[in-house]
Amino acid sequence: MSGREYKSTDYPLPYVVEKIADWPIARLSNDKENFVEEVKQRVLEKLKTKFKDEKSLREELAKVLYQERIRLTEKPWKADPPDERQFWNGMKSKLIKLEQLENKSSFTEAEMLDEIVDRYANEIVGQFDERAFGLARAILPQFFGRILAAAPGKWFKTVAGNVRTIHEKIPITGDIEKIRHLSTKGTMIVVPTHFSNMDSIMVGWILNELGLPAFTYGAGLNLFNIGLLAYFMSRLGAYKLDRRKKNAVYLETLKTYSTVAIQRGAHSIFFPGGTRSRSGQIETKLKLGLLGTALEAQKLHYKNFPEETAPKIFVVPCIINYHFVLEAQGLINDYLKETGKERFYKENDEYSTSFKLIRFMWKFLSASSSLSVSFGEPMDVLGNKVDGEGNSYNHLGQKINVKKYFITNGELNDDEQRDAEYTKILGEKIIDNYWRYNVVLTSHLVCFTVFEMLKKKYAGYDLFTLLRTPLDEISLPYTEVVEKVNVLKEKVKEKYELGEVLMSPELRWNVDKIIEHGMKNINMYHTASPLTRNGDTIGSEELKLLYYYHNRLEGYGLEKFI
Template identity: 45%
Template sequence: MTDDYIKHKYDPILHQKDEWPVVKLSKYRKEFIKLVAEASKERILNFTGHNVDLLREELETTLYREKMRIKQNPWVVDPDDDNEFWSGVKSSLVQLTSESNLSTEAKREGYHKILYNITTRYAEEIASSFKHSHYKATRRMVTFGFSRLLNAARVKGFKSLFSNQYTLQDKIQIIGETDQLRDLSSKGTIVMVPTHFSNLDSILIGWTISTLGMPPYIYGAGLNLFNIQIFSYFMNALGAYKVDRRKKNLPYIETLKTYSSKAIQFGCHSLFFPGGTRSRSGKIESKLKLGLLSTAIEAQRANYQKGMNDISGKIFIVPVTINYHFVLEAPSLIQEHLSLTGQERYYKESDEFSTSYKISKFLVKFFTKGSDISVSIGNAMDILGNYVDENGSSLDRHGRVIDTRDYFVSNNKISVDNQREEEYTSMLGKRIVEEFHKINRVFSSHLVAFTAFEILKNKNKKLDLFSLLRLPEEDLVISYELFSSECERVRQRIFELRDEGKVHVAPHLKTDIDSIIKHGLQNVGMYHARRPLIQNTSGEIITEDMSLLYFYHNRLDGYDLEKLF
């Protein structure tokens, strides 16, 4: 993968919408929900060992948690009949437990029916509602709206609103293994796993998939996004299935995993953020949520069990990193991270972006500034983390072709081995984290934030992080000469890492150091009221918000660059 991006207009891989797997799934939606609900029920029964008492306890725990959710943490997007449904579950449970003359078998059937009703409700809630007409309209709306904003910013005057001089690919740069991704998506099934820093990621990835000429993916989007009207429209139109992180009970978790696994087996290209949620610290994710990731491995094994041993039954994992100069929600994200890690040592202040108006205002601001976004597509891997070649064949570390089917064979047949599949999932998670760092693209904003924070940390070696964040303004000043020399030192090391294949750099990092610093200062945290880094009238480098500086510094965590200081 090169550091530079190539502007390219990609032809659609599948020209007819009826050929899109997500369209086929939408036509089969009712039957698919029933399939997921029944399979989820069986998974849960296997967990409880078909023991009636254990199943009853699981159902009672689920009921309690759901009633508490409704009471303590209701959302606008929640169904109107939420309370009514769970009251019905309570009545059914009370009736079964109070009737002493019922046989064990009758109770078992009753509990199974309640469980099926719950998994059906969850499957219906999770399932996407993809409509081709809405997808087409949304794609045009996003492209038209963003392009008009971009041209209005770069070409002054009223006519600029209708100019096509600049395209979104001037602003949003797609780099990396795009041809491999397109090629493999017509041969097998893709599971795309991006980094996650902003609520804008979902829309951005959806636009990227469309721009590359690929059919739409299904993907899990946090149910909280559907509380915001503008996001709700986009998520529904783009085929998102809903993930409610308030629900921690076994029936919900198993229904969600079953939905993902069955959709991948159906041939739907899928996308989920393996970090589980937005990075609160600003760091590239190092610990992944393995639940949904395990569904790719489960789907691969299921395909082998069905006899799909050719390339059409193969599942490819494609890591993606999204690179921003600034993150809209950075103030609230870093506050949450510091509150969780520092507890009473950190004092939280509110700064949240949570309405359609604020999101729309941000989009206008973003596209009328000069800041860029980069989407880096990594090398495709199999479900064990091995690279694959242009034919989709798996390669070991020596470049030899291997057959992943062999990893699922026991006694000459494909068999379920939960412990072994857990190990495969852990291996895959580690490989994804490695690839995230390799395909990460360093921006000037990352460089200046990292260098400034490390200089201040080095000046105050005896202070822990939370004491450092509370330093007075007079101690947060860096001379330009020191800052410039240290930025150059860090830049040189970054280029060494680039040459070793451990990271990528944006083209603007190849200019002179003064231009890089100027560009970085202009872009880092450009939208925030309190800037993480600025140059004062005396030419010195100062920060208006040490916590924000820490957030943007963290993007270069994991490369041992702090050892330079």
């Protein structure tokens, strides 16, 4: 680690760019109309080279219309604009006319495409409203503070004091100074792990605490169904991302949107895992679509600027570790349903969303330590490490000119397949960072140990049988648990020293305290406790959750030491 280290009391750090109006996202928002127009033109250009003649374009349009009409009937959402049906019906009759009249209609395939892309681009586009940002910044700490003040044992703290405790609870590790500096040297893409819907709010807030200008990110259109959330998100730089739309035209528009935004300097957040981790394990595979836009933007920079002045794009992995996850129950149920198919009987656990959310926030903020955030190594778009000034170095420490990756026979050229392979390489480097900068929390260690002990005890059972074992049968002697936690703690320490994982400070405590701390944190939120202690034994009220939290340490090869 280089540069200065920050204490929890230093946060929030001063903004690296003082005037909010100078932030790239604010500039982008001010130039919204031109921006959308640029996106549109580039999508149309690209699609025109892809669908060269009228016939193939018409076939593509037919596909889009077909998929959109299915979406409208099967998955309509509140967030859909009211004229959605009307628009697509209109498109349909235009297409029919085109087919019937052949060269005689008053409009063309290209014009239809233009209309569709225009609609998509205007739907996706987000904006950044300085006033809304100021409002959120004033409200959020108050909100956190109020809940904190109401939480047990915190009655007498002042609001300011409470805000401070939030920072104490969220240890941030990583080379913060370098990240801050790089954000002024180029465009930054933060790629966090994805475990919870809380992640985007959490990451956005943490980046703000680091004093970085606001980031733009793609938020699921479904989140815009919720009024207050929609109000803020649509004004704080989020752009809309509709997972129902999988047609080529939409995906091209979305990717181009992201590429142009990055080219215009907007720092962005991508969740490369795509959706939240269902099993609770760290990502092992990434969705490369949006990630590829970072590479594309970098290549275009080299096309449009002379080598020395071409802006650089930096990718920064971010690992969020929660002691407990809001949606844990639902996620693990999804996962088991998927892996076990019909073998696993899923009990329904529907949320009453707002109540659950408030309750979660309460628990979250009154827990003694609810999460940790760590940043990995800043890298270029091929996953090479970069120094504080943004220069790239390969795995041998040789200084690298990133432009050269895009050069064949001395010329900068386009090659989709090559760039897709490069994106895979970047993805592998991000995954590697996720594993190495993962912070082992007490709760994860204890859950992992206990579940692996159960697996060993019921060695003849498959996972699904084990998860359905009657809970009163589940019981392990406390002393044995202590012994095994101790063994694994030492193994984690060894891995930490080899640079294979990070560990939270609590892991240096003695084992009794580790178990107590882990259990306290994990049981804080869930109504049925993943771990229980009855005198001399450890048991569980909810094996699926125990399994979920256990999965966080799956893949490090720790199980062989049980």
